[in-house]
Amino acid sequence: MREFDYRRASDVPDALALLGAEPEARYLGGGTNLVDLMKSGVERPALLVDVRELPLDRIEATPEGGLRIGATVTNSDLAAHPEVRRRYPALTQAVLAGASGQLRNMATVGGNLLQRTRCAYFTDLARPCNKRVPGSGCAAVAGEHRNHAILGASTHCVAVHPSDMGVALAAFDAVVEYATADGPGEVPLAEFHLPVGDTPHRETALPPGALITGLTLPPAPVAAVSRYRKVRERASYAFAIGSVAAALDVRDGTVHDVRLALGAVASRPWRAGAAERALRGGPATAEAFAAAADAELAAAEPLPGNGYKVTLIRNLVVAVLTELAEESRQTEEAAR
Ligand SMILES: Cc1cc2nc3c(=O)[nH]c(=O)nc-3n(C[C@H](O)[C@H](O)[C@H](O)COP(=O)(O)OP(=O)(O)OC[C@H]3O[C@@H](n4cnc5c(N)ncnc54)[C@H](O)[C@@H]3O)c2cc1C
Ligand code: SF4
Numbered sequence: 463m464r465e466f467d468y469r470r471a472s473d474v475p476d477a478l479a480l481l482g483a484e485p486e487a488r489y490l491g492g493g494t495n496l497v498d499l500m501k502s503g504v505e506r507p508a509l510l511v512d513v514r515e516l517p518l519d520r521i522e523a524t525p526e527g528g529l530r531i532g533a534t535v536t537n538s539d540l541a542a543h544p545e546v547r548r549r550y551p552a553l554t555q556a557v558l559a560g561a562s563g564q565l566r567n568m569a570t571v572g573g574n575l576l577q578r579t580r581c582a583y584f585t586d587l588a589r590p591c592n593k594r595v596p597g598s599g600c601a602a603v604a605g606e607h608r609n610h611a612i613l614g615a616s617t618h619c620v621a622v623h624p625s626d627m628g629v630a631l632a633a634f635d636a637v638v639e640y641a642t643a644d645g646p647g648e649v650p651l652a653e654f655h656l657p658v659g660d661t662p663h664r665e666t667a668l669p670p671g672a673l674i675t676g677l678t679l680p681p682a683p684v685a686a687v688s689r690y691r692k693v694r695e696r697a698s699y700a701f702a703i704g705s706v707a708a709a710l711d712v713r714d715g716t717v718h719d720v721r722l723a724l725g726a727v728a729s730r731p732w733r734a735g736a737a738e739r740a741l742r743g744g745p746a747t748a749e750a751f752a753a754a755a756d757a758e759l760a761a762a763e764p765l766p767g768n769g770y771k772v773t774l775i776r777n778l779v780v781a782v783l784t785e786l787a788e789e790s791r792q793t794e795e796a797a798r
Contacts, residue, residue, distance in 0.1 A: 463500050470512040474641050474673060477513050481671050482643055484509040489673060491534065491573030494565050499578060502585045504594060514570065518675055521546065527681035533572035533674045537561070537627065540571060550679060552688035552707045556630035559692040562699045572674035575628055575638065575654065576666065579621035579729075580701055582606065592618050593662045600662075603765065609703055611658075612762040612771045614728040619662030620765065622726045623655055624701045629725035630690055632733045633707040634682050640672040647672070655730030662729070684711045684719040687790045691782050692725070693774060702726040704774045710786035712746040713794060722783075724758075724775055734758045737779065746787040748780055755779040 468490075471477035481487045486508035490496060499505040518532035521543045529545060540546060541557035561569065583589045583601040590599035602610055602620050610620040628651065636651040649667050656664055668674070688709035694700040705725030711718045720741045722734040737758040744750050755776040762772050 463503070464506045464508075466500075466507055467509045468512065469509065470515055472515075474516060474518075474675065477511055477516060477673050478641060478643050478671065480509070480511045481673070487511055489513050489572075491570035492536070492565075492568035493573075494561070494569045495573060495577040499585070503587055504578075504585055513572070513673065518572075524678060524681075529679045531571055531677045531679065533676050534570050537566035537569045537571070537574060538563070540627075541566070548686070550630065550634055550682070550685045550688065552633065552685065552690040552709060553627070553630040553679075555690035556626040556692075556705075556707060559690060559702075559705070560626035560699075565699075571627070571677060574625050575631075575651075575674065576668075577625060578665075580624045581610070581621040584621065593621065593665075596661070596663045606767070607765050608767045609701070609726070610765065610768055611728050612759075612764045612768060612775075613724075613732055614657060614730070614761075615763065616658045616660065616662075618660045619658045619729065621662070622728060623730050624726070625731065626690070626692060626702060626705060626725060628655075628731040629705055629723045630688075630707040631677065631679070632731035633688070633709060633721040633723035634679050634685055637678045637680075638668075638674060639676045639678065640668060640674050642669050642672045646675070648678075651677075651731070652733050658729045665729075682709070682721070684709045684721060687711065687786055687793060688721070689782050689786055691778055693778065704771055704778060706775070706778045706782050708779070708782045708786055710746070710783060710790050712787050712790040715746055717741045717744055717746050717750075720783075722754075722758075722779065724779075727762075727771060727775060734779075736760070741783075746783075746790075748784055751780045751783040751787075752776065754783075 488507040490510040518534040589601040692705040709721040724732040737754040740754040740757040
């Protein structure tokens with residue numbers, strides 16, 4: 463590992479100034495991804511600017527009725543927060559489905575969104591990878607791509623974004639807030655991770671040097687009946703090979719509101735807009751759920767080794783929406 467300096471930032475302007483003064487600096491959250499990448503030589507920062515002690519560790523209600531989540535809130539604290547559990551249960555479930563208890567205690571919200579891909583070629587310095595070395599090629603397309611993307615990929619990169627938390631945040635229209643030396647900014651999570659195109663090394667819409675300060679979740683009454691379901695290769699802890707975050711509000715058998723996002727299918731948490739449009743105002747039946755999944759997956763372009771994901775996601779969407787339809791029916795009945 464390259465030798466590096468370490469500084470702990472005292473406040474947001476200090477963090478921005480420390481990073482701005484060293485071109486090869488990186489912010490350090492929990493370090494659970496960055497330090498691994500430093501060990502493998504993928505990341506070689508000259509300076510780590512530790513942001514974990516910044517006063518960005520609160521979860522607060524917004525005047526509009528949503529929640530604001532600070533960037534240094536740990537995954538564990540986010541999952542355990544009573545208002546997150548009550549108002550956005552799929553977010554709690556998504557966070558708890560990720561990593562292990564020890565990792566969640568260290569990992570932060572900002573770092574989770576910026577974690578890098580888990581494509582094995584990305585961390586293998588002997589293999590070509592357009593994300594690591596732009597223009598060098600992609601070893602995964604003709605190689606091992608079983609866990610890779612089926613939606614929105616390109617021949618330049620087929621890696622998926624590994625975050626579970628991000629999938630629930632995408633379903634609930636989260637907005638990412640950041641600070642730069644020129645002032646604050648924000649970007650919807652749906653636009654935060656960039657489409658792959660021919661520039662897979664450009665991963666997010668964050669301006670250079672920007673510090674993520676937090677996230678805002680708008681009020682979403684539908685989220686009270688929501689669920690995150692993740693399929694992985696072992697139960698203890700593992701990244702998703704497919705996941706679904708969904709929320710459903712059914713009234714008199716008709717879909718009144720729905721939110722749907724998919725994980726481990728694309729380079730970004732995938733908001734399933736086509737499926738949502740197919741469902742809104744229609745019947746809450748298994749047939750309608752399957753048709754909606756098909757509408758979303760019509761754009762899928764699987765590679766030879768990952769076509770199974772199309773069936774997996776279709777089944778997952780139908781199963782989760784069927785469960786939520788029943789839960790919504792019970793909630794409706796209890797309210798009468
Ligand atoms: C064994 C293992 C299993 C895992 N399993 C899962 C899983 O199943 N699901 C899942 O979702 N995740 C999983 N993870 C990933 C884990 O959730 C991430 O490593 C973690 O969320 C990253 O957060 P961090 O705070 O440690 O980020 P760091 O490692 O500190 O940083 C990651 C990146 O974010 C940048 N950064 C950090 N904070 C900020 C900020 N505020 N503003 C701007 N940039 C910032 C850093 O510079 C770095 O580039 C796993 C990790 C491991 C090691
Ligand atoms: S899929 Fe992306 S991350 Fe993996 S080798 Fe290809 S370019 Fe690199």
